[in-house]
Structure formats: C-alpha cells, structure tokens
Amino acid sequence: MLNCPGLSLCFLLSSSHRKWAAAHSALQKALQDEVPAEHPVPHGDRLQVFQDQAILYLKYLQIFRSLEEVYEQLVQPQKRRAVRMVLDGLTGRLLELKAQMVELDQSEFHYFDDLLLDLKMTPKDLEIPIPRYFLRDKMQLQRNRQMIDSINRFCGLVQVSSVQVMSLEEAIQLLQMSERARQGRIRAQFMKELIQSKRGIRRHTWRPSGLNPDQAAIQIQKVWRGFVQRRNTSRQRTEEMMFLGMVTFILETSAPSPVQLQGQWVSSSQRLIQDQNEEEYQRVQLSVKQSVLDVEGTDIKEALQDQIRQWFIECRDATGRFPEFPDEEDGGSASLFSQKTPEQVGDDITEGLAPVFFFCGVVLTDAWSGVSGAGSVATRERQEEEEGREGKEEEGEDRKKCICFFCLQVDELMRAELKNLKLVVDKTKTKAKKGNKKVSICFCMLNTPDGSLQSLCDELIMNGFLIQPQNVRLSEYIGEFSYLASTLRQANIEPTPSLSDVRQLVALYTVLPLGSQALLKKLPVAKSVLLAGPSGVGKKMLVQAICCETGAYLFHLSPTQLSHRYPGRGGATYLLHLVFKVAGELQPSVIWIEDAEKTFCKKKPKFDPRRLMKDLLKSLKTLKPEDRVLVIGTSRRPFDAEIKPFCKVYKKVILIPKPDYGSRLALWKELLRAQGAELGPSLDLSSLAKITDGFTPGHILSAVQSVLRPQRLKKLRLQPLTAAEFVPSLSRMDPVYREEEEAFKVWFSKTPLGRRKTRASKTNKEEKGGGKAGRKKKKDKMMTKKKKKK
Template sequence: MSHQFYSELWLATREDVEKLLRTDQDGLQQEKKGGKSKDKISGQLVTMYIRYRELIRRLALCHDQVCQYQKRELITQVLNCAIGRMLEYKRQLVLYQNTESVYADDVLIPLKLTPDDIGWRKPSYFVTDRQSHLDARKKYINDLIRQKLASAAPQDSRRNSTVIPSRSESEGKMSRKASRLSPRVTEGEIEVNLNLPIRVESPEEAAARIAREELNSAILLIQSHDRARKARIVGAELKRTSDYKKKLANGELVEVKHDKRTKVKAVVTMQKWWRSYATRIHLKERTDRLEAVLGMSIPSWKPHQVFDRDAENFKRIQSMQPVYAAATLAATYAENARLHQIRGPGLMEDITDEVKEWFLLWYNELGFFDAYPSALAGGSILIATGQTRTPEEYHMEQMRKAEEAKKGKGKAAAAAKAKPKVKQRGDKMEEPNTLKGLREANDNFLANWSLRDETGNPHQREYLDLITDKLSYELQLEIREVVDELMRLELATLEAALAKDEAESDGGAKGQKDQKHNKGTNNKKKNKDKAKGTGKAGKKKEQGPTPTIEELFTELVNTGIIREYPDVKMSDWKGDVSYQNTEALREFREPRNCLGDVVQPIMEYCVLPVGSKEIHQVAPLVRSVSIVGLPRSGKSFLVNAICNEIGALLFDLSPKTVAQSYRTKKDLEMLVGSINKVARAYAPSLLFVDAGHQPWWKKVPPEEKQNNPKLLAGPLTKLVKGIRPGDQILFLTTTDQPQKAGKGFMKLHDKFILIPLPDYNTLYLIYKELLMRYHGVDRNFDCSSLASFSVGLPLEEIRNAVENVLTVERRISLKKRTLQPQEIIQYLISNRVQTGTKEYEKLLKWEKKTPLGKRHSKVEAEERAALGGKKMQKVQERQK
C-alpha cells in the first residue's frame, strides 16, 4: 500500500475524531444536567467506549504505516489522548456495571461493527522506536548471565576445541581389512613431518562435522532397514508359493475348480462394489476441491506468499520511518541555527525595549516599579500580552483597601466573595485532560494541515514552514528567559538607585531601614540554607560514593532479580469472546467469561497505560494487577506477552528468587532502593511476583519457611505506593491460591483478572486449528463433540492428546482408516485428565469477596429486590 492510502485513511479517521469530540462534549453537558436512568447512562458509556476502541485501532494502523515525521507526531498526540479517554470511559463503566469486562453485544449491532472491528491493536511505537536499545539491553543481560555461569562452573578448555587425530592414530583405532585395490601403507613407508602444526577445529566446525556424520549414519541406517524390509517381503512371498506347491504335490491340498459362471459372477460383483467405492471417492474428492476453491474448507497448508509480502511491506515502511525522522531532525537543526543567527539578536532587542517601556510606564505614573512577574507565571510574556496590572488598577486597588480598612468590612467582604466561587466550582465540571489534548490536536490539524495540498509531496518529505513556526515559538521562549534574567537584574539596580535617592531625601529613611532589614533577613535565610546544604553534603560524604544506575543494574542481573523472558505475543493467546453475557446480566444470570475476554483487561490495565509515558500520565492510574487462575492456565504466558508488547524490563521479586540473595530487612531496603532507581531509569518496568499470595500467607507451610516470604510484604507495599503517574511501572502478580492470602493481598492490588476455564467456543477453535494441520484428517471432522467433552480441560493436555494420538504410524494410515473423535476422547479418559471445576468454583467464591465483587453482589441483590417488588404489585393488581 502507498503513502496515499494511509494519508487518506488518516484524513477519514481525523473526521471521525472531530465527530467524536462533539459527541463527547454533548455527553459532558448532559451529564451536568443529570436526570437520566442508570441503564441509559451505561448504554451511552458503552457506545462511546466502543467508538474509541474502533478509532484507536485505525489510528494505530495509520501511525504504524505513515512515514512523514511531522504527521506521525500529530497522530501520536491524537492516539495517546484517545487511549487515555477510552481508559477513562472504561473506569466509569466499571463503576456502573461492577465488572472488569465490558459486554457490548447489543451496542455493536446498531453501530454495524463486528468483534474483529474493535479488536486490539497495540501502537508499534511502544517497541519499534527503541528496538535497538532493547536489543542491546537483552544482549547485555545475556552476557552477564553467561559470565556468571562461567565463573560459577568454569569449563575445561578442551571442550571448546576439538583436535583432529592424525591419519596413523585414526587407522590404529579403526580395525578394518585392507582392500586389494588399495593396499594399506605400512608405518615404515609413512614420512612423518614433525614440523607441521596440528590443525585445531573451532567449536562451529566440530559441530558441523558431527552433524554431517550423524546425518550420514542415519541415512545408512534407514537404507539398510528398508532393504531388509523389502527382502523379508520377497522371501515371505517365495516361501508361501513354495509351501503351496509342495502341499499340492504331496496331496495335502486339492485344487478347487469353479464353474465359469461362478467366476464371472464373482468378477461382476467385485467390479460393481469397486466401481461404487471408486465413484464415492471421486465424488468426495471433487466436492473437496470445489469447497477448497470456494474457501469453504480448511486447508492443511496455506500459501504464505501474500502474507509474507504484506509483512515485508509493513516492515519496509517501518524501516523507512527512522530515515524520515533523521531527515526531519537534520532540517530542524539547520533551521534552528539559522533562526538563532538571523532572528535572535533582533528579537532580544524587541523584548528588552518592551520591558523597559513597562518600567518607564510605572515610574512615570507612580514613581516606583511593580514586581517583575515570576518565571512560573510566565515572566515577560504577561507583560507582552497585557496580563499584568496597570498603574491605574494599582491605584484603584489601594483606594479600595483604604476604604475597607476604614469600614472594617474586609473579612466579611472576603467571605462573601469566597462563597460564590465555591458555587461556581460546583456548577462547573472540569474537562478531562485527554479531551483537551484531543481538541488541541484537532485545532493543530485545522490550523496547519487542513488547507495543505499534499499532492505536490508524493514522497512525504518534511514541511519547512511548520518547522520554522515551531522553532520561532521555541526561540521566543528561550530568548525571553534570557531577557527576564537580565531585566530582573536591571530592575534590582533601578530599585537600589531609587532607594538611594529616597534615602537622601527626608522621607526615604524609613524605606531604607525596611530595605536593610529585609536584606538582613534574606542574608540570614541564605546562611541557614548554606549551613543546611553543607550539613547534608557532609552526611553524604560520610556515606561514601553512591553506586551508579549501571552498577545497580549489573547487581540485580547477577542476583537474578532482572531476567530475560521468552518471545511471545498477545496475538498468540487463543480464545473466543463471549456473545451472550449482555442477556445474562439483564436476566440476572451470572455472566461467564471466555478465554478471549482475558485480553481486554490485560490490554487496558497492563499494556496500553504502561507502554507510553504520555498515556501513563493522563490515563487512570493502575499501580498493581493480579492475574488469578488455575495451574497451567496461561498465567506465565500472559506475563511474558505483556513484557514483549511494551518492551518492559522484568524484575522477578518472587520469594524464591529474592531469598537467594536478600534475607534480612536491611538487604530488602537496599533492594527496594535499587529497584526504584533502575525501574524508573529503564522504564517501562514490570515488578513481577510469582505465587503472589505467598508474602501475605495466612499460615506459611513448613516447606516454605526457609524462604521467609512474609518478610517481602512490607517492601512490596512500599514499592507499589511509590508508583506515580508517568513512572511507567506496573506491579504484577500471578497466583492460583488467592484464598490463602490475608487482607493485605487484596488491599494492595487495584485490579484482579481471573482466567476462566476453557469454554466450548475456544475449544472448538483449538481443535480445528490442531487437527486441520494434518492433510489426512477429514475437513468435516466432528470437532463439536470433542469440544463439548473437553470443556474445562487444560489446553496443554488437549495439545498433548492430539499429538500423541496422531503419531507417525497413525498419520500414515489416515487415508485408509479415518480419524474418529472417540480416539482422542479415549486417550483423555485413559490418561485421567480431569477438569478443574471444583478449584475454579473456589476462585469464583473468592472473587465475590473482592471489593468489586462485593459491590456487584450488593447492587444485584438490590435490583432483584426492586424487580421482585414490582412483580408482586402486578400480581396483586391482577388479583383485584
């Protein structure tokens, strides 16, 4: 696809952003008025949430495939704010519906969307913009681990190199007869040259030679066995024929002679049955070919040329993005130098003259100078925009204060003014920062991009006018800071000269004393601050040099706290979403999540907020998440997938890992300090605890007392409470026994994600994917019965069952003997694979004890009671 396609897609998406902004603003105004039912508000929230999800998917695609750097900056701003706004709607939905999963079955139909249209697409800049940094970090960690293993168990140098034995040595070891055509050379005839160096193989060459030898020996073994098999078949046939002839000759067997009619009838019967069988096979093959052409069957192998070509195009465009970015930065540096040289001096003179005029205005009107605006307030920008008070306003303010002092109503007036301000704050609803960011990005587009004709820029080069405008604004701010410092010094000089002139006159002595007094107090404060600073510096010197971030990083890698993780993605998580939970909630039935529903909270709480600093600053803060599920349910897979999706640095704080190097409270305090520094320096970071219930165990088992897991509770709580917006740090735990933990475990975590048992929809897809890989399996295989039987079984056991049933021998015989569902069912029964229904019910009971579960149960009970009362009223009315 070309640049033009993605540019048009961005323009269409931008129009949808503008429409969504209007709808969002109208929703805020209606929310101020109130008066809506809970169901109507919840429906509007779900609609806005779904529309933002669909918008984020398109924006992420545009950002991944647009090369123009300035346009990508604008899309990034829109994308970050859209993700933050979507997460805000998710938080409101959780408060209204009291569930972590959003069920939008009834909303997708009027919006004409499918679940695939709102599927999750992570922005690639979470990882691609720092891919080289991630690769270097991974290599550094692996090198440190390799060095640690090498120092712990040094290897013999002989293992790293293989000496090839000489010909005489190899011939001495090998005992085989000499050939007549090539007689063996005796030792006396061999001329030994001791000066020749011994050739030493490298480990790679030795491995290649061993692989070749093993391959050749395997081929020879297969050939010899195949020849023996054919010889046995021929020998058995010859022996059978010989035995038959001997029995006929000895009279043991009498050859039966059939009538010609009987033979013809038998031949006709065999031909009839064979032709009917061949016709059925032919018709089935023709039907299979037709279904394959129409795309109605699942092929065992799909050509990957189209997919590979699309993937190459995507990667090619993404590889071009750094080139465009470098070109834009180079143009920015050149333009910045030019503006500093051309516009800098004149701009400084203009700002200086403007401030000096403000000085003269105050001095001519009142005879003194006003306070210079602070840097935090804006400095000389307030003077240029006229936001500072004028001499007339100052004079009126002094007169008003004098009148109030005379009447003694200053406090009452201040209190009367404070009351309406409070009411105004209550009437006004603050606009979310995400909505402000979206509006600013939209205004930026309207101002700089709406009237721009891009047909003259087919190669998507940078626009110098945008660079110049941006740098001119930054140059003005930079020069204003310099001018503000100079003008503050000049103002101090003028005030000192004015104070000196007033001191010479009769009325200026008092002002001079006050000024001297203020100087003295300021000097005392400075001396105190200096004394405090020297004291702190002295304490730091006594403590010794603090370790650097790199040293702390190396220490954490060597102790096993920082480790690498396998390369898996969220797209590898197999599972279907639920389609009837909306109806279940209306009928007060307990909704049942599917495995595909797990992706939603994982993306919203663990991936999207932590992947970008801008999103983490504006999105609702989620410090800690716990993934709860049965053993072998995929908890570790989800943790590794989260790390890969955001390129996170993984800190393994499991009790077993920590207990190896940190056993005392002092050691744990040092560990917390090191993690705080390294996690923020290498953000995004993931603080992971496997078996997260152990630090809050109600009763520690005897076999776990050596790890002292309860000692970790305090440091982990301190780490979680220290997470702030913008840190890009997430505390993540996995557990299969949360009911054994105390209340501290529940209080520490903000969100709980429960992995459900494998459901029918997911199992049907899994069986289809596993079985349709084999060419001999019928394309209309009955996967429905298998999925119904396997509900609740671990997916790992199902994969093992399919692999063990479809062995090489069974695959060879698939053409003659088709696969039946009973074979896989029999394997599962014989291996006593059990469902975790009872254990999962315990997790469901525990989930109802969480804060969100308690609120959900309470609201459901109230709604049922209200609904029951209405039904009773209708029954009584009917009886009357």
C-alpha cells in the same frame, strides 16, 4: 496499471487522507453526542446510563482503530504527531469510559452482544487494537538491543569460565567419541525405522497368477480406476462440506500470492519513507537547538541569573532572610518558574515557605516566555488557532529543553552566589542538611562506587531477576467471543467471561498505559494488576505478551528465589529497591511477581516471603504517575492470602476463568494448525471441545504436543487424525473441578469490587420485590403498635 507499486503507494497515501477525513467527522459527531444539552434530563435508570456509556465506548473504539491505520500510512512527521496526539486522547477517553462502566455495572467484564446488532458491528470490532508504533520507537528498540547484548555478554562470560584447558591428544579423543556416538545414534534410528516398516508389510509368497497380459492389464486398470474414483469422491465430499460450512480446511500455499507480495513491498516502502522523513525532521530540530544554544545562549543565562537574583532580594525583603535554593532533585531553578495565583502566593508568605514573592507568576513567567519566543498567554492562544501551530509548539518545546539545559549551568553559579551572600550579608554559616540517622542498607548498597546502571543490570541478570521475554503476541492468546451473555443475563444468570474478554481487558489495563507516555501524564492508571486463575489458563503467557507488545523489560520476582539469593530482611528490602530503581531507569518495565499469594499467605511457610509485603507497598508508593512501570502478580491460589493487604497492593484484579465451549473449539483448531496438522472431516473437533469441558488451554496444548510427534506428523497423509487419539492423553490430566471454580468465585466476591457487586445485587432484588417487602414491614409495624397499646 493496478499492479504498479508506485501507483499502489500513491493510492495508499490518498486512502489514508480519506480515512483521516472519515475518522475526523466520526470523532466530531461522537463529541457532539457526548456533550450534554443545555438542560440535560437526569437518568434514574442505571441500565440506561450504562447502555449510553457502552455505545460511546464502542464508537470511540472504532475511531481509534481507524486512526491507528491512518497513523501507520502517513509519512509526514508533523501530521503523524498530530494524529498521535489524537490517539493518546482517545486512549485516555476509552479508559475513562471503561472506569465509568465498571462503576455502573460493578464488574470488570462487560457484554455487548446485544449492542453489536444495533451498531452493525462484529465481535472482531471489540478487540482492542495494539498500536504498532509501540514497538517502532527507535530509542526503545535501541535500549532493548543493549540489554540483549548485555545478556549475551553475560552468557558468554559463563561459557568462557566453564572451558577447561586440554592437550591436543585429549581434544582429538573427545572429537572421536562424539563422532562415533553421532553415527551410532543415526544407525540405531535407521534400524528402528527399518524394523517398524518390515512389521507393517504383509508377507506373501509369490505365485504365478496364470493370467494372460490382457487379463492382467484389466486387473490393474480395475484397481487404479477404483483408487482414482475413491479419491475424487473424497475430494468432492470435502468441498461440499466446506461449502456448507460444516468443516474447515487449510489450503496449503507454497508461496505468497502476487497481491501479498505487492502489499509487503508497499508497506516496507512506506516505512522506509517514514524513517527518512523522521530523520530529516530530527536533523532540523537539532539545528534549531544548536542555533538557540549558539545565538541566544548568553542572553538566556543572563536573563535567568537576573531573575534569580531578584528572587533573592524579594524573598529577603519579605521574610528577613535569604531563601534556600532548591536542590537538583527538586527541579532546581526550573521549579521556581511556575505560575501561581495571588492566593497561593499569600499562603506561601504566611507559612514562610520559599520561594515566596508576588511576581513569581508574572515576571518569571514573562521572562521565560520572552526567552523562549512564545510571547504572552493570549499571544500563544492566538498562535495555536492558526495553521501550522504544531510546528510552533514543537519549536517552543525545543526552546524550553534548551532553557532547562542552561538552568543546570546557572544553578551551580547561583548556589555559590547565594552561599557568598549569606556569608557576607547575614554573616551565617551554611549548615549541612541533617538526614535521618538510620541510613537504609539499600541506599548504601545501591550507591556504591560501582553502582552504575550497567553493574546493577548485570547483578539482576546474574541472579535471574531480569530475564528476556518470549516473543509472544497478545493475539496468540486464543479465545472466542461469548454470544449468549446478554441472553443469560436476561434470564438472571451471571455469564462466565470468555478468554476473549480477558484478552481485551489485559490490553486495556496494561498494554495501552505502558505504551503511551502522554496518557500517564494526564490520566491516573493502576500501577499494579493481579492475574488470578487456575493453573494453565495462560497467566504467564499474558505477562510475556504484555512485554512483547510494548517492548518492556521483564523483571521476574518469585518468593521462592528470595530464600536462596537474598536471604534475610535486609536482602528482600535491598532486592525490591534494586528492582524498582532499575525498572524506573529502563522504562517501560514490567515487574512480574509469580505466586503473589505467598507474599500475603495466612499460614507461615518454611521460608517467610511475608517480609516482602510492607516493602512492596512502600516501593509502589515511590512510583510516579508518569512512570511506565507496571507490577503484575500472578496467582493460582489467591484464596490462601489475606484479602485486605492483598487487594491493597494490587488495585486491579482480573479473574481468568476456564475456557468455554467456543474458546475450546478455537483452541483445538489453532493449536493443531500450529503443530502442522491438517484439519479434515475425520477429526471431530466439536466432540473434542465438548469432552474437554473443565480443561485449560495448557491441558489442550499438552495433549496436542503429546500426540503430534514427528513420527505421527509424517503419517498424516496416509492416516488422518481422529479425536480418539487425544483421549488417552486427556485422561491422565486433572481438569478444573467445580469446587476449585467455586473457590475462585467466593474469593473474588470478597475483593472490593466483588463486595460492591454483591451489595448492588441485593439492592436490586429489594427494589424488585419492594412491594411485598414493604407491605410485610408495614404489617409488622402495625402489629407491634397494637401490642404496645394493649
């Protein structure tokens, strides 16, 4: 009965409701704990306040993980939207708590190993879950496919242009040469393997043994029984070591188990039902919109025109002249329909700004609510408290979208009508707005007749600035949890963050804001992040993983490319305008600036990338809070840059250290498994992790790839891997020395967050040694007073 797929799907749906109930009760309890009492007692202990915020953070993180699973299991579109709203709210709350903890601890990295025991959690519970619906957005996937098609089309054009016309004889001769070369390579490889196999065979001359058949059979049995016993002993030893937890071993499975197959079928069926319900829901929405357009379209247009005409009259009575109609870039007539307080209206009247009239917040708002069918504010509040308010809010949003569609048509008519009113009543000629005499080169170039989005994308692809991100997940950035961080802090030793902490921080600051549009509308987040660290710690991999997790487009900017592609001051300015404009259209987008320190370098190099500094800061200011555009800079020598303008551009700085022992051990295990190696008792991974202290993940990956070549993989059955095989490859690499590590720490101490942390540590030391210091100051003051009296 349990193996029935239909029953499994029903059971999964019922379990989602149970998870939703459990998450809902946990969320209510967390909110009750967070709401302060009637007379809250202020905490003077910063550590206690940090502990309270950390506990809330961990609780919300658990709720977020469970709700994300509920969202993936639900099939009803309305319920999925309700859960999505809660998930967006939890994401914002997590970022708020993270910001508060950063201010309290004066550090981006926090250590919760002491709290995990109290809350009965595991290090896996600290991982920031990446919502799977980030990549299931159909519109986003469709845009990605279009961009991939554009890239493929461009590559195809390049290949077609490089084809040369040749005769039939020349083509036959070219094919013959290629086939003969292929056969020669195959024969050479065969002879090489044959020679190597002959060298390994011991050459013995055959001599008659002089044994009878019984003695020969006993000799063969002796050899065979010895081989079987040694094999069984080795297997039993390995099983015992695995049971004791001394070694790990990969059990190779040729095919997935029936339980895995059933789970895959259930998940695929569930996604199919979700897609079908979503399509049906979208069809209903379109029918509602079409009914509004057909039935209420004329009434809406007339209501809007009457309200705008009334606004013309009221503004002329108040100011003595007709107002200026808002441009389409400013929102058009939609910008007029906003509620204002009487104080704001009074300020607008005194300043002579348009639109100014008292009923801006009353008549127009009521007209909009009457047209949209939402009623007054009190009525809307009562409707929200009833059951099914989500559907009514969706319908109200659809009606508002229809009204915005009508506003575009009405605006053209009312602009012409306002122009005629000014000519007839005021008898004044409308003057064109005078812009700046200095027209930007970038504006002119971007607004060419062929300045369509497709042509701009083709230009960026052609020059290598818009690239295809690699298929890398953030979970593939391997790092182990730090279990001794709190113990080190108790001993007044600042622990080094692990790569697991870096992975969580990147997910929190980059992946979640890029994937949630609702979050950006309500919570301001940093639009620029700097990933700094030695070469090989995985900065480029993190950038690729961010794009892969969110489906974002990747714009790759490098200061060295500017000197070849867009030279001169105008070229750099044009490029930044082009990149930011296309990135704003193709959201979500990631603008990756490699070697970011060269833009702010202290010494002027051969080519001058400093010209990007001012333009980059201006371009960042053009980004709106709701834009899903993120600027990520990577730097392996940040101490070569001027610290003040550098940190002015990059609001968040994530310093990636070298991996610790636990992360190195996990890296060796995962990278060897990925290359197809079997981890047996002969391979001492602990020694490898110990001797690679100071090596980065890039060094370890290079060592694994240099040893595990195809020929070595074929011999793994007969010749297991040993740790000594990796030593020659590691000896040719330069690790991260202590001087370079200290240079990164000194540089980070000069950043704004590092300076605040230094000041906080000084004040803490003064508070701890306040008694002795205070007594010394008092003695000094007494001595100076006595000397003055004498």
